[in-house]
Amino acid sequence: MDATSLLVFLIIGALAGWLAGVVMKGRGFGILVNMIVGVLGAFLGGWLLPMLGVQFAGSIGVFITAFLGAVVLLAIIALIKRA
Template identity: 45%
Template sequence: MNMSGESLVVILLVGIVAGWLAGQIVRGAGFGLIGDLLIGIVGAFIGSWLLPKLGIHLGAGIVRAIINATIGAIILLLVLRLVRGGGFRRY
């Protein structure tokens, strides 16, 4: 797989945006810039794998990538919160 510099920048930007959005939606789960980036990138893989399996297809382009990554990052943050013992809290 040959990845251009532009592709890497897009992946990093989508990861940062998705990680930050997920951190805002799942309050108290922010991990800083690097942590949010990693959560966003892993969330992108989760979202792009899980949503089509569920028959959910959202838009196209960069907006779709951000939405998929954000949904995947939210799922990841909720699972991390459960594993860490924080449970679900209502705010």
Template identity: 50%
Template sequence: MGLIMSLIIGGVAGWLAGNIMKGNGFGVIGNVIVGIVGALVGSFIFTLLGLHAYGILGSLIMATVGAVILLWVVAMIKK
């Protein structure tokens, strides 16, 4: 059940980050990939700041923040 929940949270986080940064999503697979990588980035950043995310909502917020940062960095590199 943990893997399925991670994929769902990753997909939603990727979709939210895509809407925040670009105005649309990246498709189901793209959203999941962006969300999962964003969760790793978010976890790293939250740990550096001494913050903790609990529960599904906390995981979603952390993954979305990480995905937004990831997409921002990619956009800066592309320029």
């Protein structure tokens, strides 16, 4: 992965985290943390979705994967925070 690809991946993850924070109202942790969760969610989605037999192609697919991973990660963090 070259520097440009890494930068694009980080931007897509940050946008997905921000959007996941908007969708999961009340479960977000502020824009900066949600962006970090989005990047981590991109890794989670990239690992979890293929295990479930779901794969998306192209740049939109990467964003959808990052978004779904961020939503799952925000939900898990919210459950842990609640306990």
